[in-house]
Amino acid sequence: KPALLVLHAPRDETVGIDNATRIFLAAKHPKSFVTLDDADHLITREPDADYAADVIAAWATRYLDLHRPAPPIGAPEGVTRVTEANCDGFAQDISASGGKHHLIADEPMAYGGTDRGPSPYQLMAASLGACTSMTLRMYARRKKWQLEGISVDVTHDRMHAQDAPSPGTERIDRFRRDIWLDGPLDAAQRARLLEIADRCPVHRTLETGAQVETILHDQAVPLDDENLQRAAI
Template identity: 30%
Template sequence: METTNKQIRVVIEGQSESETKINLRAGKFNLIIDEPAAMGGSDEGPTPVQVLLMSLAGCLSITGHAVAQQRGMKLKDLKIKIDGTMNPCAFMGVSFEERPGFQMINVNVEADFEGATQEEKDAWLEETEKRCPVTDNIKESTHITLTSK
């Protein structure tokens, strides 16, 4: 990540290793994204849509902890379960009646606070959602430019 006065630039690079598998690098970290054997992959890593939901969970966790700390709340434990529903037909080229992405994403957050009221917990969750960059990128339209060399 590169930081300027008001921007953070996040760069990842990847090399495709097969039709379904890509090896990605983000700074000093590597991640393999693949498809399960049933989808023609070698099942050596999570799928792209699983990584998207994992990113959402990770970002909500980090943002939630920051919001709690800034509000002076003691967050003892945080569990996040995300369930996304999508129709793979557009991705597979079978039907284009529905969009290829998730039609619904349900996020269940179990936050254990020391001495917080339900009103404080609700306000914490609302602020966490508003401040989470991954939530914002999923819920709002982000301009994406694809180029080819």
């Protein structure tokens, strides 16, 4: 009675569509059939392999009872794990919330990457934009204001410190944040929301800085969440 997933490429010259069809028709529900378009039999091309992996992962979550492991002590949101996805480029697999959320970080092709995901600075900009929008929504919801939509554009560049409000000699990072607020808000409400935007936690972290502690482990494979929790204790 297990669920069955059949994946087949119509141009597969090793196993024909009739074989895949016979397997699918002979099986009982629950069963699913996915076409891999022009992939070859061994799925040797990386984009085809990525697509098949994504399909399998999404399909399997419907039938597997997966429980999120407990996060380490002192990490209320769990461990964010970054694993190199391709040693020939810069693609990184990012896993958060015990593997519940996944995304890819990469560099543009012009910098030797494969452009399969946002760059690290784009992810940082996304964190600032997302935190800003969430903070504005929580405040407007608490005030019961008619804020119907929020959009935040964030851009990042580096400028000479002498161009900053507090002049210096080194270069500093600058994030520009453009905010659009939809809804019948008056001028006072919009001005207040602009003030609230500067109170989002990510904004404050960027402004005040943070301490980064780095520990080098001998193991080639990252510790699992259970071992990390014991290490934290």
